[in-house]
Amino acid sequence: MFEHLTGGRLPQSLFIGVPIAPIRSQRYVQLNSKKTIVSLVASTSDPFAATASSSTDDNFGVFKLNYDVRNEDQRLLQKLWKTTIRVAISGAAGNISNHLLFMLASGGVFGMDQPISFQLLGSQESQRKLEGVAMELEDSLYPLLREVRIGTDPYTLFKNADWVILLGAHPRTPGITRAELLDINGQIFREQGRALDAVAARDCKVLVVGNPCNTNALICMENAPRLPRRNFHALTRLDENRAKCQLALRARRFYTSLSRVTVWGNHSTTLVPDFLNARIAGEPAMDVIGDDTWFREDFTPTVANRGGAITQLNGRSSAASTAVSIADALKSLVTPTPQGDCFSSAVCTDGNPYGLAEGLIFSMPCRSKGDGQYEIVDDFLIDEWLDEKIMASEAELLKERGCVSHLIPNAPPAACEITQDTMLPGES
Numbered sequence: 170m171f172e173h174l175t176g177g178r179l180p181q182s183l184f185i186g187v188p189i190a191p192i193r194s195q196r197y198v199q200l201n202s203k204k205t206i207v208s209l210v211a212s213t214s215d216p217f218a219a220t221a222s223s224s225t226d227d228n229f230g231v232f233k234l235n236y237d238v239r240n241e242d243q244r245l246l247q248k249l250w251k252t253t254i255r256v257a258i259s260g261a262a263g264n265i266s267n268h269l270l271f272m273l274a275s276g277g278v279f280g281m282d283q284p285i286s287f288q289l290l291g292s293q294e295s296q297r298k299l300e301g302v303a304m305e306l307e308d309s310l311y312p313l314l315r316e317v318r319i320g321t322d323p324y325t326l327f328k329n330a331d332w333v334i335l336l337g338a339h340p341r342t343p344g345i346t347r348a349e350l351l352d353i354n355g356q357i358f359r360e361q362g363r364a365l366d367a368v369a370a371r372d373c374k375v376l377v378v379g380n381p382c383n384t385n386a387l388i389c390m391e392n393a394p395r396l397p398r399r400n401f402h403a404l405t406r407l408d409e410n411r412a413k414c415q416l417a418l419r420a421r422r423f424y425t426s427l428s429r430v431t432v433w434g435n436h437s438t439t440l441v442p443d444f445l446n447a448r449i450a451g452e453p454a455m456d457v458i459g460d461d462t463w464f465r466e467d468f469t470p471t472v473a474n475r476g477g478a479i480t481q482l483n484g485r486s487s488a489a490s491t492a493v494s495i496a497d498a499l500k501s502l503v504t505p506t507p508q509g510d511c512f513s514s515a516v517c518t519d520g521n522p523y524g525l526a527e528g529l530i531f532s533m534p535c536r537s538k539g540d541g542q543y544e545i546v547d548d549f550l551i552d553e554w555l556d557e558k559i560m561a562s563e564a565e566l567l568k569e570r571g572c573v574s575h576l577i578p579n580a581p582p583a584a585c586e587i588t589q590d591t592m593l594p595g596e597s
């Protein structure tokens with residue numbers, strides 16, 4: 170389509186990206202009598218640096234095409250270009266991915282001025298499906314989407330990744346216990362952790378969604394010692410969103426009036442939606458709603474079992490709302506958290522302010538300056554009821570860690586003591 174712009178004659182380092190019509194940017198310049206985006210193209214000091222080190226040859230389809238920027242006004246480019254970010258996604262042919270990819274490519278998460286590259290990991294079984302996904306991305310003509318690679322090797326697909334979203338996991342099928350699922354998926358996440366350790370960008374942020382996500386994230390983190398432990402997250406934002414929805418319904422106030430709503434613990438039916446610290450229009454949610462029994466006997470189990478209720482109705486687990494919550498979780502790390510608010514993410518408990526056992530991936534209230542990092546909010550009140558619930562979820566995660574000790578380098582051998590077969594939220 171744009172061969173006339175590249176002509177195949179210029180050195181690779183002089184090409185950048187794939188601005189594909191129709192144009193959706195607000196800022197255009199004229200190039201070869203076609204309108205071409207510049208506000209969405211990347212650079213810091215060297216406008217050609219963004220793709221100079223990477224070949225486009227291994228890209229999918231239309232994403233092999235390049236845009237010759239040599240005729241552009243260099244001063245303009247210096248101001249406007251951002252470096253392309255690389256986002257790797259496993260299980261990329263699955264249901265959640267089918268929503269998430271299009272949200273990311275549209276600029277709704279990392280920003281409308283942030284070029285993005287996808288590195289999509291599937292398996293031999295999903296290879297054809299993954300090609301179909303890549304073809305739909307081609308046809309969507311996203312100006313921000315500069316590269317798409319697909320394949321089955323995590324060492325190739327995680328290379329130089331800045332963000333990694335791990336969706337691919339073996340589903341819990343009838344007859345598989347939670348302990349068996351931990352082992353099956355643990356092996357996948359050990360391998361992926363090793364791959365991240367070997368090839369991902371040094372400050373890469375990893376969000377694990379595939380279940381059981383807290384312990385999968387733990388295994389991944391323990392097998393990637395080169396990456397900072399604090400960069401690993403397991404998704405509990407969906408649980409927070411579900412809690413906010415229930416509070417909004419009960420209080421008859423729109424979602425936007427809610428703040429300091431967090432969930433603690435494991436993404437399982439032991440998760441703890443925190444109503445003690447939640448605020449509605451700045452007031453304690455418990456005062457606004459005024460019904461303690463509802464919080465304990467209705468709100469808490471409803472949030473924990475919401476996934477199961479949806480699975481029963483849809484015949485499959487939540488995919489669209491999970492994708493939205495992944496987008497929310499990522500946005501919370503790249504946008505400053507509003508004053509007095511927080512977001513939930515399951516992160517490493519090392520050095521946590523709540524006395525939780527170290528070396529777990531546990532959902533806690535976090536806040537961010539918008540630089541990709543976060544801190545754990547340390548002023549949440551914990552009463553006896555909340556403490557008991559949090560301890561039950563902690564005990565579950567300690568047992569899960571025991572069951573996967575063989576997948577964690579240098580961990581002392583431990584027995585797998587899961588006796589009570591607790592559920593994922595989507596199974597309950």
Ligand SMILES: NC(=O)C1=CN([C@@H]2O[C@H](COP(=O)(O)OP(=O)(O)OC[C@H]3O[C@@H](n4cnc5c(N)ncnc54)[C@H](OP(=O)(O)O)[C@@H]3O)[C@@H](O)[C@H]2O)C=CC1
Pocket residue numbers: 260261262263264265266290291292293294295296336337338339340357377378379380382403404405407408436486487488491595
């Ligand atoms: N944390 C949370 O809040 C939530 C987590 N989830 C979890 O997210 C994950 C993805 O959900 P969804 O997209 O709906 O699921 P899908 O089944 O649609 O897709 C998941 C992908 O996992 C991969 N997969 C399946 N079996 C295996 C296996 N044995 N080994 C490796 N990979 C496998 C497949 O990809 P391929 O063949 O390409 O490898 C498949 O495309 C699930 O684990 C689900 O339980 C879901 C909702 C909420």
Ligand SMILES: O=C([O-])CC(=O)C(=O)O
Pocket residue numbers: 380407475476477486487593594595596
């Ligand atoms: O169990 C599942 O796969 C889905 C899930 O986690 C949820 O809905 O919260």
